[in-house]
Amino acid sequence: MDGAINESIAAVPVQWASKAVQIPAIQERGQREVFCGLTGIVWLHRRMQDAFFLVIGSRTCAHLLQSAAGVMIFAEPRFGTAILDDRDLSGHADFNDSLDEVVQQLHLRRPEIKTLFLVGSCPSEVIKLDLATAATRLSHSYHGQLRVLSYSGSGIETTFTQGEDQCLKALVESIPSQPTATKTATQLLVLGTLADLVEDQFTRLFEQLGVNDVVFLPAKRASELPVIDQHTRVVLAQPFVGDTLRQLVRMGATPIDAGFPFGVEGTRQWFHAIANTFDVSSETFDSVMEAPTARARIALQKVVPQLSGKSVTFLPDSQLEIPLARFLHRECGMDIIEIGVPFLDRQLVQSELDQLPDSIRLTEGQHVDRQLDRLRNDKPDLTVCGMGLGNPLEAEGFATKWSIELVFSPIHGFEQAADLAALFAKPLKRRNLLSVPV
Numbered sequence: 001m002d003g004a005i006n007e008s009i010a011a012v013p014v015q016w017a018s019k020a021v022q023i024p025a026i027q028e029r030g031q032r033e034v035f036c037g038l039t040g041i042v043w044l045h046r047r048m049q050d051a052f053f054l055v056i057g058s059r060t061c062a063h064l065l066q067s068a069a070g071v072m073i074f075a076e077p078r079f080g081t082a083i084l085d086d087r088d089l090s091g092h093a094d095f096n097d098s099l100d101e102v103v104q105q106l107h108l109r110r111p112e113i114k115t116l117f118l119v120g121s122c123p124s125e126v127i128k129l130d131l132a133t134a135a136t137r138l139s140h141s142y143h144g145q146l147r148v149l150s151y152s153g154s155g156i157e158t159t160f161t162q163g164e165d166q167c168l169k170a171l172v173e174s175i176p177s178q179p180t181a182t183k184t185a186t187q188l189l190v191l192g193t194l195a196d197l198v199e200d201q202f203t204r205l206f207e208q209l210g211v212n213d214v215v216f217l218p219a220k221r222a223s224e225l226p227v228i229d230q231h232t233r234v235v236l237a238q239p240f241v242g243d244t245l246r247q248l249v250r251m252g253a254t255p256i257d258a259g260f261p262f263g264v265e266g267t268r269q270w271f272h273a274i275a276n277t278f279d280v281s282s283e284t285f286d287s288v289m290e291a292p293t294a295r296a297r298i299a300l301q302k303v304v305p306q307l308s309g310k311s312v313t314f315l316p317d318s319q320l321e322i323p324l325a326r327f328l329h330r331e332c333g334m335d336i337i338e339i340g341v342p343f344l345d346r347q348l349v350q351s352e353l354d355q356l357p358d359s360i361r362l363t364e365g366q367h368v369d370r371q372l373d374r375l376r377n378d379k380p381d382l383t384v385c386g387m388g389l390g391n392p393l394e395a396e397g398f399a400t401k402w403s404i405e406l407v408f409s410p411i412h413g414f415e416q417a418a419d420l421a422a423l424f425a426k427p428l429k430r431r432n433l434l435s436v437p438v
């Protein structure tokens with residue numbers, strides 16, 4: 001799975017400092033238990049309120065999306081599936097004619113939609129439908145009314161958070177490149193979906209720090225795209241948007257090595273790296289951070305006793321595993337046994353890895369049978385895993401946390417640090433209540 005991904009990573013290196021000795025990663029190849037990139041539509045369609053996601057896929061894709069998003073049809077959700085039938089799959093129907101008809105119906109019915117994403121799936125990739133060309137053609141047809149972009153959410157060799165990366169990369173690629181700098185002042189771009197309430201909290205803190213020119217990608221409206229040039233500084237809010245980051249770097253932006261804003265210390269470090277980039281004085285930084293840091297520490301300390309001294313293993317699923325392990329280890333006192341990641345984008349997570357003990361077992365990719373053997377041997381108090389493995393592991397006596405919940409929940413920032421810890425404490429508490437002393 002890492003071939004194509006790592007090729008694009010290597011193409012545009014993001015140079016950040018790291019400690020000399022790196023924790024080695026054990027490569028695993030075999031059967032994987034992960035959702036596909038279509039899952040990202042669930043949170044992306046809520047975030048971008050003028051966008052529609054049209055999956056070109058099978059009934060399986062439609063079922064996945066409908067059950068994961070849990071939105072009633074009569075609520076007119078901003079996603080749907082154009083189902084490929086036997087005639088499409090056998091090449092007897094002209095895909096472009098069918099697609100044009102669906103897009104026309106959508107445009108007439110939902111004129112408020114300004115950006116349409118054509119989302120590829122396993123079936124559309126297998127029969128090699130050219131969605132990129134179709135998107136360009138449709139964008140010309142609806143010029144000024146509807147912008148049509150495409151990306152792949154296929155489950156072939158991807159994990160579910162890569163859907164967001166591919167979607168944001170498509171958005172960024174649609175921004176006209178600027179041959180020379182067009183902004184006069186430095187602008188901060190926060191990359192990766194944040195919950196609205198987290199964006200509001202971060203915006204207030206940026207204002208207090210004097211960092212006033214801030215844009216979030218994705219924004220609440222997909223049609224509002226920032227100018228990218230040499231005055232753009234990018235900070236990551238999510239660790240799974242590496243392809244988008246590299247596209248921004250190609251367009252002239254400079255990345256900020258800040259780690260990720262999970263937990264009290266993680267959030268403080270994140271703001272600190274931004275403050276340094278924007279020449280905020282240490283007095284201003286300390287005074288702005290003082291109250292939220294103190295409040296968050298007090299709230300977090302109420303949950304830490306439930307986690308401290310407990311062991312945890314992460315199975316590869318969301319790409320959030322490394323920064324969350326850092327939070328659980330450094331701020332909640334948990335012992336990390338194994339961190340599995342679907343793929344290791346070292347450049348993005350090295351500063352987080354540097355804060356973890358060298359003794360942790362770091363694995364990249366998945367061979368699920370071997371991984372489960374190790375898990376049964378290690379017997380961690382808590383296992384963070386995908387939904388497919390959660391229930392079988394619970395039946396075997398493991399306390400589990402579904403990693404997908406961590407993508408759907410607001411977990412960034414000071415005010416959410418205690419809630420984030422509580423998400424991990426809950427399964428431990430539940431298992432305690434269920435266990436019968438002998």
Ligand code: SF4
Pocket residue numbers: 036037038057058060061062064120121122123153154155156
């Ligand atoms: S994109 Fe592939 S993995 Fe995802 S639901 Fe459709 S067929 Fe299944």
